[in-house]
Amino acid sequence: MSWNSYIDSLTKSEWVDDAVILGCTQGQESVWAAAPGGWLSQVTPAEVKAIVASDRSGLFANGVTLAGRKCTVLRDTLNVEGQNTMDIKMKTSEKEPDPFSFTIGRSMQALIIAKGVKDAHGGKVNPLVFDMTAYLRKLNM
Structure with missing residues (x-):
């Protein structure tokens, strides 16, 4: 199965400019697909373990x-059946002055993470990840 089509589906939105799909089952915490040139491809196995x-x-x-990059958790329903998402916002710094919004979705086997464009709030990013997560969970993936 190619996960790249799922990345393409997320990044074709005007609200998302980076996305990654990672394994989230124990021992498979690695990048399965990522947007070309995006920095989310650098999410580590330790970060995945902390999220799940x-x-x-x-x-x-x-x-x-x-x-x-440090992020603040705004809403955590990652383990709530039927919701399975987490909304976070990147903390600003001198090096990263823009507080980008992210949504993380958890399917049965993977984390789907999408980064919003500058000034996109979580309400624009979340539905994309929520819908994809719900679809993958129905497929037991």
Whole structure:
């Protein structure tokens, strides 16, 4: 199965400029497909493990990282059946002054992560990832 068509589907939206699909089952935390030239392809296995960890208690206080960039968790329903998404926002810094929005979706086997364009809020990014996640979950993927 080629995951590239799923990346193409996400990045053809005017609201998304980077996307990645990663394995999320234990031992398969690696990039399966990524948008060409995007930095989300650098998400590490350790970051995937932290995102899918069963202990969710520190997520709102500590946030998560994506490819080494710190993010604040805005909404976590990644493990809530029928929702299966997490909305996060990148923390700003001198090097990264724009607080990009991200949505992470969890299918049965993969994480789908989409990065919004500058000034795109999570409400524009989330539906794309939510729909794809729901579709993949129906296929038991």
